[in-house]
Amino acid sequence: MSSFFGLDVAISGLFASQRSLDIANHNINNVNTPGYSRQVGVQKATRPVGLLDGTGMVGTGTEITAVNRVRDDFLDFKYWSENVSFGEWETKSNAMEDLEAIFNEPSDTGFTTVMDEFFASLQELSKDPSSEAARASVKQKGVSLCKYLNSTAAHLQKMRDDNNYSLKIKVDELNSYTRQIKDLNEQIYKSELDGNAANDLRDQRTLLLDKLSKLANIQASEVVVGKLPNGKEDRRFQVTINGSYLVNHFDTYELETFEIDEGSHRDGMYGIQWAKSGNEMIPKGGELKGYLDVRDGNGEAGQYKGIPYYLEKLDEFAQSFAKTFNEGILKDGEQHYAGHAGGVGLDGSVGVRFFSYENKSSAQLVENGYDKLTAANISISSDVESDIYKIATASVGGEAGNNGNIASLLELRHESKMFNEGAPEDFMKSLVAMLGVDAQQAVRVSGNQENLVQQIDNRRLSLSGVSVDEEMANMVKYQHAYNAAAKMITVMDEIYDTLINRVGV
Incomplete structure (x- = not known):
C-alpha cells in the first residue's frame, strides 16, 4: 500500500464532489429548458484493497460511475398514447367552433x-x-x-379547403420531426459507443416524440440488435406508424400528400401516402386523423359528421x-x-x-x-x-x-x-342542434384528454423536472463534502510534511 494512500482517498472524494456540483449546476441552468430531464450522478465506493496481514480490507475512496437522467419510460409511452387522442379531438373541437360560427344561430343575421x-x-x-x-x-x-x-x-367549402391545406402542413411537419429524430439517433449512437449516456440528446429526441405523438398514432421503441465490440448492447431506435417505419435508426421513411382522383367527394383533396412505395397511409389518430375526419366525414356508416x-x-x-x-x-x-x-x-x-x-x-x-x-x-x-x-x-x-x-x-x-x-325552420333548428351536440362532444372529449395528458405530464415533471430548491440543497451538501475532502488533503499534507521534513531532525 502506497505511503500516499490516504491522500489518494481524499482526492477521490474531492473529484466526486466537484463532479456532483457540476451536475447540480447543469440541472439549475436547464430548469426552464423544454423536455429537459433532471440528471443525477451515480456515486459508489471504489474497490477496496485487502491488507497484507489478512486482517481485512480498507476502502480506497469514491467515484462517479455514471450520470443518468431521471426518466420513467412508462410515463413517456403513456403520454404518447394519450396525446394522440388529444391531438385528434382538439382539432375536431376547433373545427366545430368554426362551424358554429359559420351557421351563426341564433343571431340577427342567421x-x-x-x-x-x-x-x-x-x-x-x-x-x-x-x-x-x-x-x-x-x-x-x-x-x-x-x-x-x-x-x-x-x-363551409373554404373551411374544408383550409383543413385540406392544414393536412399538408401537418404532413410536412411530421417529416421534419422524423428527420430531426434520425439525426439525433446518429449523434446518440456515436456518443454512446464509449459507454457514456447522451442524456441531453435523448431529452431532445423525447421532446420531438412528444410533438410527433400529437400528429399521428406513433409507436417508439429502442431494440437490442446485438453486441458492440466493447461488449455493450447495440441498440437501435425505431418509430413506426400503423406498423410501418417512420424512423429506423439512421433511416427515415417520409410521407407525402397526393391529389385524390377517385370519383368520390374527396376528389381534388389531399391523401397521405408513403413517399417511397406510394401506398396510401390512413392515420388512426392524432391531428392528421382529426383533419381528415373534419374534411371528409359525411356521417355515413358511422363516419364522423364533418364538413x-x-x-x-x-x-x-x-x-x-x-x-x-x-x-x-x-x-x-x-x-x-x-x-x-x-x-x-x-x-x-x-x-x-x-x-x-x-x-x-x-x-x-x-x-x-x-x-x-x-x-x-x-x-x-x-x-x-x-x-x-x-x-x-x-x-x-x-x-x-x-x-x-x-x-x-x-x-x-x-x-x-x-x-x-318538419317545417323549414324545424329542419335548420335540427341541423344547428345536431351541430351543437357534436361541438359539445368534441369540446368535452378534448377537455378530458387535455386533462389526462396534463396529469401524465405533471407526473413526468414531478419525477424528471428540476427543482431549484432541491438542487440548491444538493449544492450545499456537495460543497460541504468538497470542503471536507479538501480539509482531509490539508491534514494529510501536514502529516506528510511532519513525517518527511521533521522526523529525525
Whole structure:
C-alpha cells in the first residue's frame, strides 16, 4: 500500500464532489429548458484493497460511475398514447367552433332571421298583390335567402379547403420531426459507443416524440440488435406508424400528400401516402386523423359528421325547399300545393319558378332538373329577376287583387311534411342542434384528454423536472463534502510534511 494512500482517498472524494456540483449546476441552468430531464450522478465506493496481514480490507475512496437522467419510460409511452387522442379531438373541437360560427344561430343575421324576413315580405305582398314595392321586397328577400345559403356553403367549402391545406402542413411537419429524430439517433449512437449516456440528446429526441405523438398514432421503441465490440448492447431506435417505419435508426421513411382522383367527394383533396412505395397511409389518430375526419366525414356508416355532412344537409334543404316552393311537391314526392309554378303572375304568366340555380330561367331549371341545384348555387330564377310582375300571387288569371296562390305559399312556412324533421325552420333548428351536440362532444372529449395528458405530464415533471430548491440543497451538501475532502488533503499534507521534513531532525 502506497505511503500516499490516504491522500489518494481524499482526492477521490474531492473529484466526486466537484463532479456532483457540476451536475447540480447543469440541472439549475436547464430548469426552464423544454423536455429537459433532471440528471443525477451515480456515486459508489471504489474497490477496496485487502491488507497484507489478512486482517481485512480498507476502502480506497469514491467515484462517479455514471450520470443518468431521471426518466420513467412508462410515463413517456403513456403520454404518447394519450396525446394522440388529444391531438385528434382538439382539432375536431376547433373545427366545430368554426362551424358554429359559420351557421351563426341564433343571431340577427342567421337563417331564422332571413327566413322570417322572406315570409314577412310574402305576407305584405298578400295584402296588395299589385304593389310594385311589395313585389320588389319579395324579390330582394328571396335574393337574401339565396345569398345566405350561398355564403354559408361557400364558407363551409373554404373551411374544408383550409383543413385540406392544414393536412399538408401537418404532413410536412411530421417529416421534419422524423428527420430531426434520425439525426439525433446518429449523434446518440456515436456518443454512446464509449459507454457514456447522451442524456441531453435523448431529452431532445423525447421532446420531438412528444410533438410527433400529437400528429399521428406513433409507436417508439429502442431494440437490442446485438453486441458492440466493447461488449455493450447495440441498440437501435425505431418509430413506426400503423406498423410501418417512420424512423429506423439512421433511416427515415417520409410521407407525402397526393391529389385524390377517385370519383368520390374527396376528389381534388389531399391523401397521405408513403413517399417511397406510394401506398396510401390512413392515420388512426392524432391531428392528421382529426383533419381528415373534419374534411371528409359525411356521417355515413358511422363516419364522423364533418364538413361534407353539413354541406349535404344544406344542399338537401336548398333543393327540397326550392322544389316545394316552386312545384308544391313535399318530401313524399307528391304534389300537395299548386306551388309558385301553379300560380299566375300580374302579367298573366304561368309556369314560372321563383327559385332556380345560377340565375337560370324556369325552362332551364325544368330541363336540367333540381339535382343541379345546391346551397352554393341556388338563386331566384332569371324570370323573376328580370320581371317582378312574374311573381305568381294569384290562383287564377285576370284578377289583380287575387292573392290565393301567395296565401298557399305562406302555408309552406309551417308545412311539417316538407322535411323529415318538419317545417323549414324545424329542419335548420335540427341541423344547428345536431351541430351543437357534436361541438359539445368534441369540446368535452378534448377537455378530458387535455386533462389526462396534463396529469401524465405533471407526473413526468414531478419525477424528471428540476427543482431549484432541491438542487440548491444538493449544492450545499456537495460543497460541504468538497470542503471536507479538501480539509482531509490539508491534514494529510501536514502529516506528510511532519513525517518527511521533521522526523529525525
